[in-house]
Amino acid sequence: MSAASGLEGVVVAQTTLSAINGEKGELIYAGYDIDDLARNTTFEEVAYLLWNGKLPNRGELDDLHRKLVAERALSPQLLDLIRVFPTDANPMAALRTAVSAMAFYDAEAEDNSDEANRRKAIRMTAQIPTIITAFDRLRGGKEPVEPRSDLGTAANFLYMLNGEPADELRVRTFDAALVLHAEHGMNASTFSARVTAGTLADIYSAVVSAIGTLKGASHGGANMRVMEMLVDIEKSGDEPGAWVRSALGRKERVMGFGHRVYKATDPRATVLRELADQIMKGAGETRWLDLSDQVRAAMSEEMEKSGKKIYPNVDFFSASVYTTLGIKTDLFTPIFAMARVTGWTAHLFEQYANNRLIRPKAEYVGPRDLKVEPVESR
Numbered sequence: 001m002s003a004a005s006g007l008e009g010v011v012v013a014q015t016t017l018s019a020i021n022g023e024k025g026e027l028i029y030a031g032y033d034i035d036d037l038a039r040n041t042t043f044e045e046v047a048y049l050l051w052n053g054k055l056p057n058r059g060e061l062d063d064l065h066r067k068l069v070a071e072r073a074l075s076p077q078l079l080d081l082i083r084v085f086p087t088d089a090n091p092m093a094a095l096r097t098a099v100s101a102m103a104f105y106d107a108e109a110e111d112n113s114d115e116a117n118r119r120k121a122i123r124m125t126a127q128i129p130t131i132i133t134a135f136d137r138l139r140g141g142k143e144p145v146e147p148r149s150d151l152g153t154a155a156n157f158l159y160m161l162n163g164e165p166a167d168e169l170r171v172r173t174f175d176a177a178l179v180l181h182a183e184h185g186m187n188a189s190t191f192s193a194r195v196t197a198g199t200l201a202d203i204y205s206a207v208v209s210a211i212g213t214l215k216g217a218s219h220g221g222a223n224m225r226v227m228e229m230l231v232d233i234e235k236s237g238d239e240p241g242a243w244v245r246s247a248l249g250r251k252e253r254v255m256g257f258g259h260r261v262y263k264a265t266d267p268r269a270t271v272l273r274e275l276a277d278q279i280m281k282g283a284g285e286t287r288w289l290d291l292s293d294q295v296r297a298a299m300s301e302e303m304e305k306s307g308k309k310i311y312p313n314v315d316f317f318s319a320s321v322y323t324t325l326g327i328k329t330d331l332f333t334p335i336f337a338m339a340r341v342t343g344w345t346a347h348l349f350e351q352y353a354n355n356r357l358i359r360p361k362a363e364y365v366g367p368r369d370l371k372v373e374p375v376e377s378r
C-alpha cells in the first residue's frame, strides 16, 4: 500500500454540512448554494444552519442571538491573561492561547455531552471576536471595548475593534465575508479538529488544533499574504503582469490562487469580488481591487500557457475587502477563525455523535534488520 500524497482524493468522513463541486466551482452548505446564503443570510443564520441542519425561524434566530450575546464578555481571568501577552505576539498565536485558556474558566470544559458541546460552541463563537479585538486594542495601548448586546456578530466585531459603530454597507460586507468563510468540507483545519475529537479529547482541544492548522500559509494564513503581496507589487513599481511572471519564474506561489479541490474559480471569490467592488466604490478608493484584477488577469494568462487549472480562491479578494474595512493585515487569519469556528464545531458534533478513532497508517520506507551496537562503538 503506498501513501496518498497530501491525502488527495481520500474520503475520511461523511458529513451533512457542505459539499464542493470542484470542477464546476460550486459550494453548498447543508443544501443551500453559497451565493444565495452570502446574499440573503447573516452569519448567525448560517451558524444556526450548520449547527442544526436548517435555517432558523425568527424565534430561533432571536434565541441564538440572545445566547451569543450572553456569552460575549470574557472572564476577568482570561482578559487579565490577554493583558500580559507580548504586544508583538502573532495574533493567531494569541487566539490559539486564549481559546485554550477559555477551557480553564469553563466549568463544562471536560463535559463531552452533546448539550454541553453545543453550549461551548456558542461560547467560543461569541468570545473569539472579543478575544481578537481585545488583543488588538491592548497591543495598540488602548483599552478593550465592551461588546454591545444590540449588535449582530459582524457589527459588534467592527464596533469592538474601532470603538465606534460601522456603517451599514461595511457591516453587511463583513457579515457576508463571515458567511463565506464559515464552512468548507474536509479542509485541513477541520480535519485536524476531527482527528483530535476522534481521540475523545474535549471540544476546546479540538478547536485549538484547528486554530493551529489554520495559521499556515497554505491554508488560512494565505489571506494576509495576499495583502502583503499586493503591497509588495505596489511598492516595487513593477507592472503587475511582470511581477507575476517574475514570481512564477522563481517558482514562487502566487498567494490567493490554487486550491486542492477547486479546478475552477472558487465561488466564494466571485462573491467577494463583488463585495470588494461595492465597498471600494463606497469608500471612493479602488486601487486594491484594480491591482487584484491585474494580478488575476496575469495569472489567468500564465496558467493558460502552462495548462494548469489555477484560479483565485477565497483569500484573494477577502484581503482587499478587509483592508478597505480598515482591518490590519495580521488580523485577517483570526477573522477566518472567527467565522470557521462554526464549521469546526458543527463537524465536531458530527464526529462525537458517530465517533471512531481516526488513525491512518504510514508507508515505512526506512531500513530494516539493523542490530543495536553498544553506544561506545557506534
Ligand SMILES: CC(C)(COP(=O)(O)OP(=O)(O)OC[C@H]1O[C@@H](n2cnc3c(N)ncnc32)[C@H](O)[C@@H]1OP(=O)(O)O)[C@@H](O)C(=O)NCCC(=O)NCCS
Pocket (backbone or CB within 6 Å): 006, 217, 218, 219, 220, 222, 252, 253, 254, 255, 256, 257, 258, 259, 260, 261, 308, 310, 313, 314, 315
Ligand atoms: C492551496 C494549495 C496549497 C493547494 O496545493 P496542492 O493541491 O497541494 O497543489 P500542488 O502544490 O500539488 O500544486 C500543483 C501545481 O500547481 C502549482 N501551483 C499551485 N498553487 C499555485 C500558486 N498559488 N501559484 C503558482 N503555482 C501554483 C504548483 O507549483 C504545482 O505545479 P507543478 O505541478 O508544476 O509543480 C496551493 O494552490 C497554494 O499553495 N496556493 C497558495 C496559497 C493559498 O492561496 N492558499 C489558500 C487556499 S484556500
